[in-house]
Amino acid sequence: MQSVLSRLVDAVGPAYLLTDPADMAGYVVDARRRYLGSALCVARPGTTEEVAAIVRLCAESGTALVPQGGNTGMCGGATPVGARPAVVVSLERMVTIRDMDTVNSTITVDAGCRLVSIQQAAEQAGKLFPMSLGSEGNCQIGGNIATNAGGTAVLRYGNMRDLVLGIEAVLPDGRIWNGLRRLRKDNTGYDLKHLFIGSEGTLGIITGAVLRLCSRPTTSITVLASLNDIDHVLALLDALRDVFGERITTFEAMSHNEYELVLCTHAQLRDPMQVHGSWYVFMEITGMGTEDPHAAVEQFLSHHMEYGHILDATLAQTLAQSENIWRIRHSVTEANLRAGAAVSHDTSVPVSQVPDFVRQSEYGIQRAFPEADVYFVGHVGDGNIHVIAILPHAQCTAPERFAALAQQINDIVDQVTLTLAGSISAEHGIGRSNRMRLRRYKDPIELAFMDAIKAVFDPKNIMNPGTLL
Numbered sequence: 097m098q099s100v101l102s103r104l105v106d107a108v109g110p111a112y113l114l115t116d117p118a119d120m121a122g123y124v125v126d127a128r129r130r131y132l133g134s135a136l137c138v139a140r141p142g143t144t145e146e147v148a149a150i151v152r153l154c155a156e157s158g159t160a161l162v163p164q165g166g167n168t169g170m171c172g173g174a175t176p177v178g179a180r181p182a183v184v185v186s187l188e189r190m191v192t193i194r195d196m197d198t199v200n201s202t203i204t205v206d207a208g209c210r211l212v213s214i215q216q217a218a219e220q221a222g223k224l225f226p227m228s229l230g231s232e233g234n235c236q237i238g239g240n241i242a243t244n245a246g247g248t249a250v251l252r253y254g255n256m257r258d259l260v261l262g263i264e265a266v267l268p269d270g271r272i273w274n275g276l277r278r279l280r281k282d283n284t285g286y287d288l289k290h291l292f293i294g295s296e297g298t299l300g301i302i303t304g305a306v307l308r309l310c311s312r313p314t315t316s317i318t319v320l321a322s323l324n325d326i327d328h329v330l331a332l333l334d335a336l337r338d339v340f341g342e343r344i345t346t347f348e349a350m351s352h353n354e355y356e357l358v359l360c361t362h363a364q365l366r367d368p369m370q371v372h373g374s375w376y377v378f379m380e381i382t383g384m385g386t387e388d389p390h391a392a393v394e395q396f397l398s399h400h401m402e403y404g405h406i407l408d409a410t411l412a413q414t415l416a417q418s419e420n421i422w423r424i425r426h427s428v429t430e431a432n433l434r435a436g437a438a439v440s441h442d443t444s445v446p447v448s449q450v451p452d453f454v455r456q457s458e459y460g461i462q463r464a465f466p467e468a469d470v471y472f473v474g475h476v477g478d479g480n481i482h483v484i485a486i487l488p489h490a491q492c493t494a495p496e497r498f499a500a501l502a503q504q505i506n507d508i509v510d511q512v513t514l515t516l517a518g519s520i521s522a523e524h525g526i527g528r529s530n531r532m533r534l535r536r537y538k539d540p541i542e543l544a545f546m547d548a549i550k551a552v553f554d555p556k557n558i559m560n561p562g563t564l565l
């Protein structure tokens with residue numbers, strides 16, 4: 097191992113190879129602190145060629161590699177856990193915006209660019225990069241691509257898969273694949289980039305990408321509404337689509353207990369609602385050019401309040417009011433962490449099945465665990481709803497006990513998901529946490545092809561072993 101280490105030092109330079117456990121501490125634990133691993137070293141390459149040199153050395157010695165972006169993933173996929181010594185490859189030094197082409201509406205970037213930096217670069221060029229996540233200040237575009245991230249604007253702009261035109265990646269044998277094409281149309285057979293999107297670091301290390309940019313809306317309206325029940329939430333979505341169509345960027349929902357929990361745990365947030373309900377909807381509606389949908393939105397809201405579909409609605413009048421509303425939505429993860437031991441799910445079902453999913457999963461969990469609080473929040477416009485069961489901390493002090501309880505709750509939620517033809521992972525991926533659930537619920541034919549693809553790319557199984565497959 098020593099020889100691999102010393103050759104890695106040569107490849108990236110001593111300043112960029114961490115071996116001291118204290119220096120590596122932040123790279124071997126996941127965002128939710130569920131996995132604590134250890135690494136042979138953490139390599140922080142500055143160029144694609146350096147990444148390739150690292151991978152070649154690891155391929156020769158059969159050493160495992162764990163690609164790491166911003167380390168904000170929810171499933172432990174970027175944490176080196178397991179008996180095999182692994183090299184963590186952090187892309188954090190690869191932060192160059194390589195090209196901005198406003199006529200082609202594309203930006204070409206290093207994979208280590210943080211999502212927020214790409215949003216800012218697009219804004220400076222008068223464009224929009226629409227991917228938006230609660231973690232955007234820390235996550236990297238390489239991680240977003242490797243997890244096929246979703247977020248709050250999927251309804252209008254799609255998920256990461258819809259925003260990537262080209263990819264550059266280092267393959268598990270150290271070759272560099274330059275697929276940085278800036279084309280909207282390219283029908284020349286199998287599309288390799290789509291295999292890398294959502295591959296969670298198991299097929300290679302993404303080092304660069306060409307991303308699609310969009311036109312910037314000129315008006316953006318934030319609305320928070322309270323409603324009586326989840327059926328009204330879906331009815332509102334349907335009605336909103338009929339009137340505003342593509343202008344709806346975001347349609348998120350939250351159960352009342354989650355809303356209360358966020359406000360209780362975040363004293364700096366203000367409750368903008370006069371009348372509370374069982375559910376809250378967070379919406380963003382945009383206008384382009386000279387179009388200003390304010391009057392139409394106000395008319396829509398008063399019509400639906402008059403008919404009792406909406407209990408109350410507030411339309412942000414200032415940037416501060418809008419930010420307060422979105423902070424309520426984005427403070428959920430933190431609030432849940434403070435409330436107890438959280439078992440959360442990242443389910444998607446057909447949009448029309450969301451109410452059934454909510455009712456059936458809540459009933460199933462509360463019947464088996466009357467002491468659990470069941471919360472809901474999610475990107476309901478995409479059929480992606482996170483159900484979160486929070487158990488009292490005292491019940492879960494031993495990690496094995498928590499794991500056993502989590503498994504029982506997963507089984508309940510997964511059975512409902514299966515019945516409603518949904519997916520156990522809408523946007524967070526599989527990582528280490530959900531491998532067994534994937535084996536259980538994914539179609540056997542698809543699983544067999546996934547295993548076969550992995551074997552073709554990575555016959556030595558050095559790329560992120562123990563994640564996804």
Ligand SMILES: Cc1cc2nc3c(=O)[nH]c(=O)nc-3n(C[C@H](O)[C@H](O)[C@H](O)COP(=O)(O)OP(=O)(O)OC[C@H]3O[C@@H](n4cnc5c(N)ncnc54)[C@H](O)[C@@H]3O)c2cc1C
Nearest residue numbers: 165166167168169173230236238239240242246247297302
């Ligand atoms: C507060 C909060 C809110 C969030 N909200 C959302 C949300 O709304 N929607 C959503 O989809 N996710 C969300 N996430 C999860 C997370 O931010 C995303 O999954 C994100 O895309 C991960 O990016 P990352 O750079 O942090 O990747 P990491 O966590 O570092 O890695 C994730 C996976 O990608 C692989 N990987 C990372 N970089 C590369 C690379 N360059 N090449 C190959 N493989 C790589 C890793 O090996 C790992 O398997 C949220 C997380 C937090 C903490």
